[in-house]
Amino acid sequence: MKTEVIKSLTNNFEDHSQNTENGIEFWFARDIQHLLGYSEWRNFNKVILKAKTSCEASGNSISDHFVDVNKMVPIGSGTDREIDDIMLTRYACYLVAQNGDPRKEEIAFAQNYFAIQTRKFEVIAKRIDDWERLNARQKLTLSEKELSELIYEKTGNDKNFGIIRSKGDQALFGGKNTNQMKKTLGIPDNRPLADFLPTIIIKAKDFATEITVYNTKGKGLASESAISSEHVKNNKGVRKLLLERDIVPENVPPEEDIRKLERRVNSETNNLSKNPDKLS
Structure with missing residues (x-):
């Protein structure tokens, strides 16, 4: 043609x-x-x-x-x-x-045109899903960093953050702490659990963490036990909401390693930067 x-x-x-x-x-x-x-x-x-x-x-x-x-x-x-x-x-x-009728030139064109258009839509949808997951993970990193700094400021112990986060995970994942969830999902010990979680669970962890930060400041919480209690309470609340929507956090399967996802998205962005004519 x-x-x-x-x-x-x-x-x-x-x-x-x-x-x-x-x-x-x-x-x-x-x-x-x-x-x-x-x-x-x-x-x-x-x-x-x-x-x-x-x-x-x-x-x-x-x-x-x-x-x-x-x-x-x-x-x-x-x-x-x-x-x-x-x-x-x-x-x-x-x-x-x-x-x-495939003998018609217009039909032959349309078969390929709409197949490609449908594929474009699927690619765009997947790209948006990837972008949302990356942004959710980055947001969780920031909220956990804020909580970590706040815990150190209040308790003077930089190990308390890991303890409090694990207790929060245990509340969110129905009794399984961070290490147990890693084993359940087959995640390496040296990698963060959140790097393999789907967007909905990453956002759930972030929401609970944001509430803990807010209430730690607002209520003047100053001990590991008080902040732990607050964080557990918030994660239980988020878990309850998820369960009401038929989402069981510990049963949601893991997703692609966030590092691999980030490399792929960055690579696609860099390729477009080097070949801007592909956008036309």
Whole structure:
């Protein structure tokens, strides 16, 4: 397929994409019909029915990707008439293309266009998840550093932080302290537990730590036992909230080593810096 044709088809498909009030991207089936080279709606509707069958077979809800609508279209002399149409998500468009006539140049293009667009969405979603986990871990590091400095200031013992944090972990993880959780999750002894925790649990630890910092200052707590009691209480409170939402902290599986994740994200960022044309 010639480059000029690819550019023209790309522009056509992108020009016809729209967004709902909730920001969900969609295409009208009547527009896709013509973009894919189908002159008659009844013939194109057969392709849509096949696409719906494929959607259901893949375990997805048809109503999530194919939404029936009615709209008014001009028919001349200043009059309009109502016609049936369908709002198609990106995935629905992909399925329609997959069930179309592959001999059509437009179909061949659409099959690849929507496959790549869907993959782009998945990559972006994964990148955002990675970014959120990295930021959550960095935030926890800062709140634990603040608590560590506060404990040393109040107790004069730099070992008390490790003791208090482990007691907090024991409260959060249903009786398992930091070292026990490392063994459970297969984490090396010389690595922080939080480096392998998923975002939700990292944020849970951070929230409990922030409350401990706040109350240690506000209540004037000045001993290891008092701060420990406060930290245990806060972690138990966070655990209770998680359990109410069907999240059992000690049963949530570990995730990728945060160091590897950080290297990968930084590498991708550096590659874009060195090759800015990839952003175009």
